[in-house]
Amino acid sequence: MKLTVAPRTEKKNKHFPLTVDLVEDATVNDLKKAIHKRIKKFYPERQRLTYNDQVLDDRKKRLSDYGIKSEDKILFKDLGPQVAWRTVFLIEYLGPLVIHPIFYYGSRWIYGEEVEHSKMQTVTFYLVMLHFIKRELETIFVHRFSNDTMPIRNIIKNSVHYHILSGLFLAYAVYGTWSAAGTSGERDNWYIGACVAVWIWAELSNLMTHINLRNLRPPGTRIRKIPYGYGFNLVSCPNYFFEIVAWAAIAVLTQSIAAIIFLVFAIGQMHIWAVKKHKKYRSEFKDYPKNRKALIPFVV
Structure with missing residues (x-):
């Protein structure tokens, strides 16, 4: 599964958009860890991810629970230091x-x-x-x-x-x-x-x-x-x-x-x-x- 992670705002951002490769049954937490691996300061607790105006909750096991599929775009928000x-x-x-x-x-x-x-x-x-x-x-x-x-x-x-x-x-x-x-x-x-x-x-x-x-x-x-x-x-x-x-x-x-x-x-x-x-x-x-x-x- 290949996903594009983009910022929620139109402001220029040196980190995004970001392309992430995941297995088909990946979880929300897998996605957050993949982003953290690419950008060290964005540890999972600092991230807020949304798809079709839904906040992706760590408690849901798979991205597919939200209907997310390959080539979809996920919106990212930095919650700041936690x-x-x-x-x-x-x-x-x-x-x-x-x-x-x-x-x-x-x-x-x-x-x-x-x-x-x-x-x-x-x-x-x-x-x-x-x-x-x-x-x-x-x-x-x-x-x-x-x-x-x-x-x-x-x-x-x-x-x-x-x-x-x-x-x-x-x-x-x-x-x-x-x-x-x-x-x-x-x-x-x-x-x-x-x-x-x-x-x-x-x-x-x-x-x-x-x-x-x-x-x-x-x-x-x-x-x-x-x-x-x-x-x-x-x-x-x-x-x-x-x-x-x-x-x-x-x-x-x-x-x-x-x-x-x-x-x-x-x-x-x-x-x-x-x-x-x-x-x-x-x-x-x-x-x-x-x-x-x-x-x-x-x-x-």
């Missing part, structure tokens, strides 16, 4: 784990005086730290990603949400002198206990949904199945819903405008992700439960 999704997640969650201790323990240098932390501040510090430690451990031991890599330039964009909003912005607002012991930052024990109880329930529920999703995908595969069980009977993305509840508990505990702003941004972003996943589930699985919402039970 980085593993797992690495991106680890970097995202590392930011708050570094930033919050700096603000909590370094009050003399940040606020100009030593802060005697209120119980609310101390509890919030440990809740935030535990949340992101949990996320790091899930990234290493629980998550199985449907895509291996993403463009390396997205690290900065993806990290802003965590490093700035739930890192610098939240830490500065919560651990300051205005919420220290003996100020308006004091909370009744029952109030703190109620917020912590909701947070613990939401975090454990979030973990359960992540484990459920992991168990749907055998190691080394990209298999997609309809998720069922705890939370999934009501919404397509209960992991997002439980995370929203956990951050809502922190917002109520701190009564901080910074926590509320972060929560609003988090809800907005997770709503976008949830609706996208919900639509994908419904288009991919004809027997997908019709009574499920995308993110919030009985609402959205």
